[in-house]
């Protein structure tokens with residue numbers, strides 16, 4: 001059919017239709033009941049949630065739920081307006097004050113999602129005569145921010161300081177006056193590796209570029225007060241913009257950008273993904289504000305990383321090929337064949353573990369991944385249960401070959 005707008009999706013639809021039907025389909029699974037940050041009823045059975053990004057277990061934190069409930073009852077279910085028109089309540093301003101305090105910055109802007117924060121900041125800051133320089137493994141929201149803007153986009157090899165230097169030098173040689181925005185992530189979400197921010201920011205600054213770091217997977221997790229990898233690596237003063245999300249360790253939804261740039265506030269007047277969408281509902285604003293206060297003083301970071309090391313070490317000792325090392329809360333098993341990865345996912349859900357199946361194009365190097373993102377709320381028993389089930393299914397599928405079951409022996 002010539003004029004069928006959907007024809008271009010036929011190959012995807014064919015792949016999709018060949019997936020197992022019912023409980024074994026990773027794209028139709030739903031939670032019948034959520035019991036806690038780490039457990040839910042799925043397909044009628046209690047299941048451990050191994051990939052929620054709920055790093056600090058905040059979704060059921062009593063103080064956050066109380067704050068949300070009070071805001072819901074006093075301010076209603078939604079703002080029905082954009083931040084510019086009707087949608088800025090005192091509580092949105094308080095949340096921005098809390099972010100300023102949390103990051104010790106002069107400015108903070110809250111968006112309705114982290115995705116929109118990246119869209120808005122990247123597309124607005126980098127105009128037609130400017131350059132955005134991004135890591136090849138950047139999150140889709142960073143790529144989409146580039147696509148939405150009018151700047152020239154240049155990619156450098158993942159975490160490769162030498163390659164970044166080369167790309168920046170080339171831009172500067174051709175265009176000594178160009179505005180350049182280098183976009184990095186604190187932790188890369190699929191393989192959980194940290195960016196060498198010290199080196200990358202040093203190089204960026206040597207070429208007079210602005211630096212933005214997306215700390216979506218690192219807020220709450222790294223740094224003395226949970227500000228992320230920039231704090232952990234001691235380079236906050238070198239970074240112009242930190243973007244983040246409330247949808248992971250903060251346990252709700254929303255995005256933000258903080259900065260010390262004196263002209264930052266102008267973004268409220270020119271940033272379309274900030275202006276042309278409704279603001280966050282009061283209950284979300286209230287729980288995010290409370291969660292940020294709790295995260296700054298949390299003692300759960302060590303527990304989270306020790307959970308991650310236990311799972312990563314256990315899986316690699318069992319003989320799985322790992323894409324991660326336990327340096328972040330993410331644990332990812334690499335599976336060579338896509339069909340095996342899909343079967344693996346289905347067997348795990350049957351065994352009572354909901355892990356994330358991550359497939360290309362969402363993954364770097366076209367990897368098929370069984371990806372866990374752990375929580376400080378996971379107990380040691382839950383981590384060991386996951387390990388046991390991974391080893392059981394891995395053995396059944398022949399992925400561990402003759403590796404002994406060393407972990408649980």
Ligand SMILES: Cc1ncc(COP(=O)(O)O)c(C=O)c1O
Pocket residue numbers: 113114115116118139141185189214216217244245246247253254255
């Ligand atoms: C690196 C990164 N940036 C931004 C986002 C978007 O966050 P949100 O869920 O708030 O839209 C994500 C979410 O997965 C992410 O991993």
